[in-house]
Amino acid sequence: QLQLQQWGAGLLKPLETLSLTCGVSGGSVSGYYWSWIRQPPGKGLEWIGEMSHTGNSNYNPSLKSRVSLSVDASKKEVSLNLNSVTAVDTAVYYCAGRRAVSGSGFFDLWGRGTLVTVSS
Amino acid sequence: EIVLTQSPGTLSLSPGERATLSCRASQRVSSSYLAWYQKKPGQAPRLLIYGASNRATGIPDRFSGSGSGTDFTLSISRLEPDDFAVYYCQQYGSSPWTFGQGTQVEVK
Numbered sequence: 001q002l003q004l005q006q007w008g009a010g011l012l013k014p015l016e017t018l019s020l021t022c023g024v025s026g027g028s029v030s031g032y033y034w035s036w037i038r039q040p041p042g043k044g045l046e047w048i049g050e051m052s053h054t055g056n057s058n059y060n061p062s063l064k065s066r067v068s069l070s071v072d073a074s075k076k077e078v079s080l081n082l083n084s085v086t087a088v089d090t091a092v093y094y095c096a097g098r099r100a101v102s103g104s105g106f107f108d109l110w111g112r113g114t115l116v117t118v119s120s
Numbered sequence: 121e122i123v124l125t126q127s128p129g130t131l132s133l134s135p136g137e138r139a140t141l142s143c144r145a146s147q148r149v150s151s152s153y154l155a156w157y158q159k160k161p162g163q164a165p166r167l168l169i170y171g172a173s174n175r176a177t178g179i180p181d182r183f184s185g186s187g188s189g190t191d192f193t194l195s196i197s198r199l200e201p202d203d204f205a206v207y208y209c210q211q212y213g214s215s216p217w218t219f220g221q222g223t224q225v226e227v228k
Contacts, residue, residue: 043221044208044222045159045165045210045219046219047219058215058216059216060216061121062216094165096164098212103171104170104212105153105155105212105217106153106155106171106210106212107157107165107167110164110165110166111164
């Protein structure tokens with residue numbers, strides 16, 4: 001059973017870079033697309049982007065210019081960088097996984113979430 | 121992008137009652153690639169339904185999904201205390217994957 005553990009800085013100043021990492025345990029990172037999804041306080045869920053262990057990626061156009069994703073198969077880690085953050089980027093950020101097969105775009109693996117607050 | 125609109129925003133029901141939640145898409149969701157999640161405060165979302173009507177592993181049969189095209193429904197046949205939460209639909213037929221804004225099922 002794959003499990004996801006997240007870590008990263010929880011408090012940032014405007015224009016800094018948000019960096020979060022998701023560690024995958026209990027199996028391999030291959031066979032999945034790894035996504036980041038966020039939920040601002042009191043709001044709904046927003047998909048940020050995804051990447052496979054081979055580097056295939058897919059981004060939400062609304063955030064693409066500021067997002068960088070990476071997957072380190074040897075460390076079994078998935079990383080998110082979001083640059084030039086502002087207060088609107090304050091949210092709980094989730095690492096999530098979906099199987100890399102056609103028609104499997106739903107997320108059956110989730111990390112516990114990391115609250116990131118952007119404040120001067 | 122496909123915009124998902126969930127209704128109602130809040131559903132006030134008593135334990136034992138039936139809940140019916142709606143998710144309407146701004147354009148057809150191909151192959152009924154629609155999922156439902158349950159979200160509780162401080163917890164990660166939990167996958168309930170995928171492919172519009174398939175229950176995920178370990179999900180009780182009181183949860184059921186239906187629909188196709190642009191209109192989808194999540195039904196909870198008899199609400200149990202643990203079912204009071206926020207429910208989100210998500211489409212994965214067309215990138216970017218998008219979620220609805222959520223329906224809160226609260227205790228009446």
